[in-house]
Amino acid sequence: MNVMQPFAWVGAATISQAAAAASGTVAEAMVKHTGAAGPEAVGILKAGGIDLLDLMKENLLAPARLVNLKAIPGLEDIVSEADGGLRIGSMVTLARLGEHPEVRSRYPALADAARGAASPQIRNVATLGGNLLQRPRCWYFRAQEYRCLRKGGEHCFAISGENQYHAIFANRPCAIVHASTAATALVALGAAAELADAHGAVQRLPLEEFFVSSQRDPQRENVLQAGQIMTAIRLPPLPAGTRMAHLKQGERDSFDWPLADVAVVLELADGLCRRAAVILGAAAPVPHRAKAAEQVLLGKAITEQIALQAGQAALEGATPLGKNSYKLPLFEAMVRRARARALARG
Amino acid sequence: MTTPSPQRTETFPCGLGADGLGEVTRQIPADEPPPLPPNSQLEVIGKPIARHNGRAKVTGAIRFTVDVTLPGLLHGRILRSAMPHAIIRSIDTSLAARHPGVRALVLVARPGDALSATVRYVGAPVAALAAESAAAAEEALRLIRVQYDPLPFVVELDRARAPSAPLVHDSVSVPRGHASGFPAPPDLPLHGNVRGPATLQRGDSAQGFAQADVVLEGEYRTQVQTHCCLEPHAIVADWGSEGLTVYISTQFTSGVRHELAEAFGLPLSRVRVVVDGMGGGFGSKSMLGNYGRLAVVLSRQAQAPVRIALDRQEEQIDSGNRPATWQRLRIGARNDGSLTAIALRSYGTAGVALGAGVGNVADALYRCPNVDTAQYDVFINAGPGCAMRGPGNVPGAWGMEQAIDELAERLVLDPLLLRDRIDASPVRREERRIGAERVDWRRRHAPGADAGVVKRGLGMAQSLWGANVQINAACEVRALRDGSVEVLSSVQDIGTGVGTVLAQVVAEVLGLRPEAITVRIGDTEFPAGPPSYGSRTTASITPPARTAAWQVLQSLLREAALALEVAPDALMAREGRIIVRGEPSRGMAFRDATALLRTDCVSAVASRSDDYGGFRRRMGDAAIAQQDLGGVQFAAVAVDTETGIVRVERVVAVQDCGRPLNPRQIESQVHGGVLMGLSFALFEERIIDQQTGRMVNPNLEQYRLAGCRETPQIEVVLLENYQGRSATDAYGIAEPSNIATAPAIANAVYNAIGVRVRSLPLTPGAILGALGKLRAGA
Numbered sequence A: 001m002n003v004m005q006p007f008a009w010v011g012a013a014t015i016s017q018a019a020a021a022a023s024g025t026v027a028e029a030m031v032k033h034t035g036a037a038g039p040e041a042v043g044i045l046k047a048g049g050i051d052l053l054d055l056m057k058e059n060l061l062a063p064a065r066l067v068n069l070k071a072i073p074g075l076e077d078i079v080s081e082a083d084g085g086l087r088i089g090s091m092v093t094l095a096r097l098g099e100h101p102e103v104r105s106r107y108p109a110l111a112d113a114a115r116g117a118a119s120p121q122i123r124n125v126a127t128l129g130g131n132l133l134q135r136p137r138c139w140y141f142r143a144q145e146y147r148c149l150r151k152g153g154e155h156c157f158a159i160s161g162e163n164q165y166h167a168i169f170a171n172r173p174c175a176i177v178h179a180s181t182a183a184t185a186l187v188a189l190g191a192a193a194e195l196a197d198a199h200g201a202v203q204r205l206p207l208e209e210f211f212v213s214s215q216r217d218p219q220r221e222n223v224l225q226a227g228q229i230m231t232a233i234r235l236p237p238l239p240a241g242t243r244m245a246h247l248k249q250g251e252r253d254s255f256d257w258p259l260a261d262v263a264v265v266l267e268l269a270d271g272l273c274r275r276a277a278v279i280l281g282a283a284a285p286v287p288h289r290a291k292a293a294e295q296v297l298l299g300k301a302i303t304e305q306i307a308l309q310a311g312q313a314a315l316e317g318a319t320p321l322g323k324n325s326y327k328l329p330l331f332e333a334m335v336r337r338a339r340a341r342a343l344a345r346g
Numbered sequence B: 001m002t003t004p005s006p007q008r009t010e011t012f013p014c015g016l017g018a019d020g021l022g023e024v025t026r027q028i029p030a031d032e033p034p035p036l037p038p039n040s041q042l043e044v045i046g047k048p049i050a051r052h053n054g055r056a057k058v059t060g061a062i063r064f065t066v067d068v069t070l071p072g073l074l075h076g077r078i079l080r081s082a083m084p085h086a087i088i089r090s091i092d093t094s095l096a097a098r099h100p101g102v103r104a105l106v107l108v109a110r111p112g113d114a115l116s117a118t119v120r121y122v123g124a125p126v127a128a129l130a131a132e133s134a135a136a137a138e139e140a141l142r143l144i145r146v147q148y149d150p151l152p153f154v155v156e157l158d159r160a161r162a163p164s165a166p167l168v169h170d171s172v173s174v175p176r177g178h179a180s181g182f183p184a185p186p187d188l189p190l191h192g193n194v195r196g197p198a199t200l201q202r203g204d205s206a207q208g209f210a211q212a213d214v215v216l217e218g219e220y221r222t223q224v225q226t227h228c229c230l231e232p233h234a235i236v237a238d239w240g241s242e243g244l245t246v247y248i249s250t251q252f253t254s255g256v257r258h259e260l261a262e263a264f265g266l267p268l269s270r271v272r273v274v275v276d277g278m279g280g281g282f283g284s285k286s287m288l289g290n291y292g293r294l295a296v297v298l299s300r301q302a303q304a305p306v307r308i309a310l311d312r313q314e315e316q317i318d319s320g321n322r323p324a325t326w327q328r329l330r331i332g333a334r335n336d337g338s339l340t341a342i343a344l345r346s347y348g349t350a351g352v353a354l355g356a357g358v359g360n361v362a363d364a365l366y367r368c369p370n371v372d373t374a375q376y377d378v379f380i381n382a383g384p385g386c387a388m389r390g391p392g393n394v395p396g397a398w399g400m401e402q403a404i405d406e407l408a409e410r411l412v413l414d415p416l417l418l419r420d421r422i423d424a425s426p427v428r429r430e431e432r433r434i435g436a437e438r439v440d441w442r443r444r445h446a447p448g449a450d451a452g453v454v455k456r457g458l459g460m461a462q463s464l465w466g467a468n469v470q471i472n473a474a475c476e477v478r479a480l481r482d483g484s485v486e487v488l489s490s491v492q493d494i495g496t497g498v499g500t501v502l503a504q505v506v507a508e509v510l511g512l513r514p515e516a517i518t519v520r521i522g523d524t525e526f527p528a529g530p531p532s533y534g535s536r537t538t539a540s541i542t543p544p545a546r547t548a549a550w551q552v553l554q555s556l557l558r559e560a561a562l563a564l565e566v567a568p569d570a571l572m573a574r575e576g577r578i579i580v581r582g583e584p585s586r587g588m589a590f591r592d593a594t595a596l597l598r599t600d601c602v603s604a605v606a607s608r609s610d611d612y613g614g615f616r617r618r619m620g621d622a623a624i625a626q627q628d629l630g631g632v633q634f635a636a637v638a639v640d641t642e643t644g645i646v647r648v649e650r651v652v653a654v655q656d657c658g659r660p661l662n663p664r665q666i667e668s669q670v671h672g673g674v675l676m677g678l679s680f681a682l683f684e685e686r687i688i689d690q691q692t693g694r695m696v697n698p699n700l701e702q703y704r705l706a707g708c709r710e711t712p713q714i715e716v717v718l719l720e721n722y723q724g725r726s727a728t729d730a731y732g733i734a735e736p737s738n739i740a741t742a743p744a745i746a747n748a749v750y751n752a753i754g755v756r757v758r759s760l761p762l763t764p765g766a767i768l769g770a771l772g773k774l775r776a777g778a
């Protein structure tokens, strides 16, 4: 049995209470390495707890206090906004997100991503906020035995090691893939994160800027600071004629992570593509925007031929590692299929 | 030998159920029951009876080893090596020993003693302790300081074969093999890390190849598969003044009892081994294990019961695994398909242990006069392998059954037709016929001929497994005065349902319903039962159960005969009554017959006699029946040629196990075998980091098992194969049902995409690679 370290349980009633109690982020705590019992951490936020408990059971994290967000009112709301967008509370579960009528009709790519993640049991507990803020699944990162670069060490074990599930883009100095499939869809949709602090200040940040490349900082996946709460995700209104899809391909369909996932959002007018977002998940340390693929699509009528070109262009800039070059043909096919699924949705 | 026991002659039904039964005459021991008619004429045997403990399982009432609690129970934990190869210079346990919760502590590695102080894989036990709580044990474990002097290591099969590779073993530490030849014969030469070969020669293979019109050559690889029992390896050891009692999740209560008696110098009478519910065992729970021994040592030291239950990571790295193999096959054939020569060379690795051969598929599945095989074990710095469901023959069939398909293609013969020509087994011939009809084999297209991105394919493969029997297997049946009946044996139900089958066999004899039989098993207080490995449990324990029940019935009939004033042999047991043959209205209730007993209970103990007509081979307590077990499986797959995803859509498994005793439970075994084979074919793989020697996927998240959405439609067709070999004529199913699945899938994948993949597992990367779709960078 892995035995967790004892910790105190703090039930926060308001956002400011939670923010005041959240004196550290998981990323910071895991870099400060203290002894065999695992890095000590101070007050750590807990949403569904899926990722957090995993880290604690593996002795990667030993928080002194867990600050539970569940009792804070309002964080589970999904509301339409005046500008026509949608505001989704950070504590909305993936299960609810995937079934929500508004999400399914207006942002089906997000519903796809939510419904395709993990397993029904996990989706019933996992929250959107926690999903976006979960830590990577790199197997060196997840094992106490390896103090790798992302945990404050000197060395990335994956780049020259077992990297079959690692990044094919922007994979230096750390080659994780971002773990969230919801993030792939949200970045494609142009979503923004809402971050609140203990004093009631609220910051809005496009998700794409919220995530941090490994080149910029290999020890964190996002810019969340200690004392900040992610309160909601805001989806912008989308013009009529926007088509979208999210596809995930795992090695298995049951209980598994993606080998590759792709979100495509296309704004069509008069048969031509006015705006294109092609985002690859499980491809890079952050949701990866396939700019060259977007360029291929822009201003064109999306024929089979164009789709084929876009699929190939999506791989531009890839730097596969020793054991993951199979992801290239996989992504190429998935970009085409996501496009086809988006258009078929009508 | 003692004087032969009296015999009598009996005539048994014989043959495959389908084509009308013949008869065979056998000499049988005089104290064994008369021949059992075919299943169609029976009341309980051969019927799909529900598991006797099914309700207890689904309601959680059944007790697994980890559920066992005793007053003052301590929690044991094992400190494991962090290094793949090192000499332990020092172990400082002073802080741990002072931890207030710690009650016992032992060193496995003793610095200064070269043999014990050398660790040879990550996860090897270094020390163990027992404490008053699991948390205290964990805390104390972390207080132990170990200093390692690292040694060079090698964790990969091909690299370990190189003459310059770091040496895993020295002449003292090297395992020596077993006299019985399993997992490896003793006294074979060792060069570097390579031990062997174990050879088999028949005829003259050089001449055979010279006679061949076609020579096929192929290399095949299999990966390490871990057991992944749902229930972990667990033990509660209770060393007391009266003796040692051990609760353990085991496939062999009686064997563990012997191991304990020997290891701790106790008489057998002072050792008791108990198991109730078990959550699976595929070979790794056959013996006491290092964790089991440690629990006993700790219990003796603390004078208190100690529990050790492995966590999932320990399960993955140090509870045994299916060894990885590489093999090269050469097969010579004439144009008509007849085989002229088979040559096999294999290298496998069971980590620091032995037993990585590829079995007897190459030399025994097909008729061939000239055979030359050489199998080598290669040591690497990884956790020990052990027997796992169909050991040897699973990788063996992966190679041979693909090679035969490749040969068929070279000869422009249908794979089924080729097998009809070279496979001597009438049972498998029938199985091929049935399966081919089910899957509409004639409509199978040429390799890769399916148009479109997702290509479908159909393939098949065959299984070969010895019909094993344990001679040292006994069972007691008791009828009590109130009409209740017990069946008792130390045999364990590891999830296969042997308890239910025992109840059926006894009920059939006594004319009762199986629910009326109380099954008391999994405890060495009862007569010693067989192990649950080698697919031998049912074959070994059901004949003595039937014999004992029959002997009990004879006693009852004698009492009833007096009361009914007829001769005992005029009576029979049926539908809860003892009745006069041909005069069903004359008789008495079974309960009224037992009420006549002079004592509270009439009992008989019977043990497994030799198969009627003799065994093919006997090794100590074990023996092999005349006729092998087989099975033929057909797989239908869909391969996405753009993503490399293989989906198995349907598996038709046509299996035989002698007389099927409970088709429902057998089907469940076959489902398990097929799923395990599918999971092995597509997903599972122990991945070891080459730089640190540590398994990077020691959990069930990154070590992938097939889940519910990967489960194909599985159709099981069961043959009834009567041979009149024992009181029940039943043999095993667990392993034969696991052997053909992976090669059947591989042959189907080839049929789908027209490219052969000879290495496992068939991941998207492997499929895309085979299709030539991999390239570096864009």
Ligand SMILES: Cc1cc2nc3c(=O)[nH]c(=O)nc-3n(C[C@H](O)[C@H](O)[C@H](O)COP(=O)(O)OP(=O)(O)OC[C@H]3O[C@@H](n4cnc5c(N)ncnc54)[C@H](O)[C@@H]3O)c2cc1C
Pocket (backbone or CB within 6 Å): A026, A044, A045, A046, A047, A048, A049, A050, A051, A052, A053, A069, A090, A091, A116, A117, A118, A119, A122, A125, A126, A127, A128, A129, A130, A131, A132, A133, A134, A135, A179, A180, A181, A182, A228, A229, A230, A231, A255, A256, A257, A258, B701
């Ligand atoms: C087998 C398996 C398969 C999976 N497959 C997928 C998959 O396909 N796709 C996918 O996307 N995910 C997958 N997951 C991951 C799973 O979806 C996430 O672990 C889960 O969504 C985390 O959400 P949570 O609410 O439980 O987060 P928690 O574990 O509670 O929190 C995660 C992190 O976020 C922080 N946090 C949480 N909420 C807030 C907030 N409001 N403000 C600030 N910080 C916060 C916590 O401090 C913590 O660091 C899988 C998981 C498993 C076990």
Ligand code: SF4
Pocket (backbone or CB within 6 Å): A136, A138, A139, A140, A141, A148, A149, A150, A151, A155, A156, A157, A158, A159, A173, A174, A175, A176
């Ligand atoms: S990929 Fe990143 S997380 Fe994984 S070992 Fe390398 S540095 Fe650590």
